[in-house]
Amino acid sequence: MSQSQPAKAPPVLPISRADVERAAAAIGGNIVQTPCLRSETLSALTGADVWLKFENLQFTAAYKERGALNKLLSLTEEERQRGVIAASAGNHAQGLAYHAKRLGIPATIVMPRFTPIVKVQQTEGHGAHVVLHGEKFEEASDHAHMLAAKRGFVFVHPFDDPLVMAGQGSVGLEMLAAVPELDTLVIPIGGGGLISGIATYAKAVNPAIEVIGVQAELYPSMHALMNGQDAICDGDTLAEGIAVKTPGVLTAQVVRALVDDIVLVGERDLEHAVSLLLTIEKTVVEGAGAAGLAALLAHPRRFRGCKVGLVLCGGNIDTRLLANVLLRELARAGRLARLRIRLKDRPGQLFEVARIFDQQQVNILEVYHQRVFTNLPAKGLIADIECETRDRDHLDRLVEALRAAAYDVRMIETG
Structure with missing residues (x-):
């Protein structure tokens, strides 16, 4: 009779529930x-029963402040004097710059170098010295x-740092304090x-809770890592805040141990989520901040009937890009x-065509009358x-009326 194998000890992870609770207590009065x-x-x-965590309402419009502040508060006086440095073209830059200035660091x-000037200006506006270098992140x-x-600066990583991770975990602590019955995050x-x-934090409080990750289809780096695949990460995604080609070493340990699943979402679902x-x-949410809702739209059966918490993790979206997303949604x-x-x-x-538009009560926005650049005969x-209708049925009736008029x-x- 063979002896039973001893149970494997659980992996030792980079952070614990206590680390998250300490971070929440440390940063609580300043976020x-x-x-x-x-x-x-x-x-x-x-x-699904949908609950939204509005992290786009932070001062810099993103949750990144939490981890950056927790890291800054851990520095010794000597380290504060030396100063901090980070590489970021987005929310981490602004969160770190804002709280560093507040603390006198x-x-x-x-x-x-390709970083949009508005992001450079916003980061400089928080008192940081910005260095533009390289074509890629x-x-x-x-x-x-x-x-x-x-120069002796303290490097503050945007995600692969236990203090940063613990600070970000305070988002989950607040969610479960507000809605303890959530069964899916x-x-x-x-x-x-x-x-x-x-x-x-969530698995320590409630081991039965499901934690589901979301990545853009164009940047499935963590999804591929967890599934032993090679990821091709490229392209212009609306969710630029999560367009990371190489996930963290420490974060991957936690994801492997505690995250139940990772789903992928396409660009159209991200656009639809931002618009909704x-x-x-x-509420204005950037593409990464809308990824959770995009997952519910892309995988409805996966979440139907669940009590779901979504993190609207950021609201920094270019106004022209937002306008484009909204117009595309109206077109769809x-x-x-x-x-x-x-x-x-x-x-x-042209008068006869316009008369049909009038009969159908369709508003004409723009008219492009083309005679030269066409492959039609000379005559x-x-x-x-371009026109504005009430809905798809209204548009279909207009097209039918035009075709009926030959x-x-x-x-x-x-x-």
């Missing part, structure tokens, strides 16, 4: 304890490490700092459309008409 509120409309839409931020990060070694993953901190949060919740819903209509070269043709022409009509589809 916004953001609300965690139920969304009745999103709950009805997704079939010199901060240097290395950003890639990896080059900026290498330069930041070089400067840290050369859906958390965006870039480098893994946020989900590591939240999973550490603005139109329904009246049939409320905005561009129709390409073939006309005959004779008087009154043929095209009119592209016009060749084609819809110019959005992506």
Whole structure:
């Protein structure tokens, strides 16, 4: 009779529940304890009981302040005098710069040269010295490490640091304090700092709770790592805040031990989520911040019936990009459309088309009347008409009316 094998000891992880609780106590008076509120409309839409944690309401509009502040508070007086440095083109830069200035700690931020000027200005506005170096983030990060070694700065990693991870975990502590009955947490993953901190606390408080990570399909780095796959991470994703090619070493340990699953979301679901949060919740969220809702939209059966907590982890989105996302969503819903209509070269043709638009009570926004740059015969022409309708059915009725009047009509589809 064989003897039973002794049970394996659980892995020793980089942070514990106590670390998260200490971080929450340390930073509590200096960050916004953001609300965690139920969304009745999103709950009805997704079939889940949806609760939103509004981290986009932090002063710098992102949760990154929490981990950065926890790290800063741990520094000795000598380290504070030397100053801190980080490589970041986004929310980590602003969170670190803001709290470093508040604490009187010199901060240097290395950003890639392509970083939008508005982000450079915002970071400088928080008192940091910005160094632009390299074409890619990896080059900026290498330069930041070089400067840290050369000038004695303390390097503050955006995610792969136990103090940073613990600080981010305070988001989960607040969520479960506000809504203890949550049974599922859906958390965006870039480098893994946020989900590591939240999973550490949540699983210690309630081992049965599900912690689900979300990554953009274009940057599935942690998903691939957990599944033993090679990840191809490239492309312009709306969720730039979680577009991380190489996840953290420490964060990967926590994700492997405590995270139940990682799902991927496409660009269209991210765009739809950003649009829904603005139109329904009246809150501005960047692509990464909308990733949790995008997961519910992309995988509805996975979350139906669950009491789900979503972290709106950031609200820093370029206004022109936001406008583009909203217009594309209106186009997909049939409320905005561009129709390409073939006309005959004779008087009154455009008037007759406009009359049909009037009969159908459709608002014309723009008219492009094309005679030269077309492959039609010399006496043929095209009119592209942008219009506004009530919904998809209203648009379909307009197209039917135009075709009934013998016009060749084609819809110019959005992506």
